[in-house]
Amino acid sequence: MKQKQHKQYTLADLVQGLDVIVQGNPNCRIQGVCTIQDGQPGCITFLTNPLYKKYLSSTQASAVVATAEDAVECQANVLICKDPYYIYAKIAAFFDDKPQDSPGIHPSAVIGQNCQIDLKASVGANCVIEDNVKLAAWAMIGPGCVVGACSEIGEGSRLEANVTLYHKVIIGKNVLIASGTVIGSDGFGIAKHKGVWHKVPQLGGVIIEDNVEIGANCTIDRGAINDTVIEQGAKLDNLIQLGHNVRIGKHTAIAGCVGVAGSTTIGSNCLVGGQSGFVGHITVADNVVITGGTEVSKSVRDPGIYSSGIGGLVTNSEWRKNAARVHRLGHLIQRVKALELALEELMGREAT
Structure with missing residues (x-):
């Protein structure tokens, strides 16, 4: 190094x-x-x-x-x-004074059969590279990483220490994955039969396209049938969970502590604020901004800025108006009570 x-x-x-x-x-x-x-x-x-x-x-x-x-x-x-x-x-x-790794395989690394490791790639201490893995030139595998069978890592991509890739994970060029991230573990697929949960095999893979960055301690599930896909140029912060068959569009940026349930698609050039959550099987259009802490409970078909609170997902401008009105609820309740009393008095007079 x-x-x-x-x-x-x-x-x-x-x-x-x-x-x-x-x-x-x-x-x-x-x-x-x-x-x-x-x-x-x-x-x-x-x-x-x-x-x-x-x-x-x-x-x-x-x-x-x-x-x-x-x-x-x-x-x-x-x-x-x-x-x-x-x-x-x-x-x-x-x-940038980040240490640069020298090409080569550390003596403590374990390399499986039929691997294709470019002479310019770097494999750190205590790594496990399973069978039929391909590492392109200038790929860097940090200490303690596991790369599952039949996975591929493209030119110039970097796995920091203790990243785990399960089998059949495809990583493009110039991808950066920070420590502790797990890619390709089974999605949450279970079927209930006669009161007992049964595991549904997760048969898809994960594809990470070129120039993607994934922060520390993220978990990205493999697809149930088709692949989970993160398209080129997307940027993910720390502590993000992507369920099986999720698709993240090109150049979308997602802040920390976001969860995306299975089979949801987020379009290109979107910006997702921290601690937001997406239900499964919905689609978010291109050029959408989701503000922090938003519950995305339905598909978003038009570009714009969206927020949520009481009443579910609405445009950010409508949410801001509603938030301002909440602070006036006590005053409005008193006005309604006064109007009700006035109406009762008026109706009493008319009755006599």
Whole structure:
């Protein structure tokens, strides 16, 4: 395992090939990153959240990534761009000091029969690679991982320590899976007969397409018949459960502690807030935002922002109106009582 060497870069080096204008000294040397409020000379930071704009004029950072509008207030060098967070992500990669694994198979690893392991792949200590597994070039299998029989891991993909892949799991290129995640375990399929639950064999697999990221301690069940699929570019946070036959669309991002029941499809370019839950056998359209803590109890057919509370799933704008009305319930009840009393008095007068 090789450690990256710390380097310095000029601002001109860092923005090469990016749609950025350097306001200030392009030869300013940068050796790391920092937050805007704790800025340090020789470091670069960024501004996206307006709450931190108050630090823009006083930060000690040598450079700031910001929009043209915000650059006016900054005394440091500024990398002017339309999307500061994206540009910061590209620049931060220069300073990523994550250890790089050398190709090869650790002596303590157990390798099954008929495996195809590229000479540029890396297999860490105490790994178990079962029969008929394929590892492409630059695939990295961290210490303590298990890769089940007939699974495939694509070029440049990385399994951090103690990831478990069951049999017939297909991983594409440049996929990152964090520690503790389990992919391909049996889905929750049971059939009740004469008062006794019987296991339904889960005969599908799991397909993880290119450029997917999966956080720590996620569980992704194999399909019951067809495969469970996560399409290219999707990003999953920690502690996510996907049931059997779930399909996650391209470039959808899901925050932590989300559960998706079996046979549900979430479309492309969706954003799912943390602690949300999806019932099974529903479909969510492309370009949908689910706010945190939402119970998705029915299919969502149109793009938009959705939330839930009392009364089930509604558009976020309707939910916000209802939430405001809840705080007025006590006042409204008193008004209704007063109106009922007035109506009783009026009806009494008419009766006499």
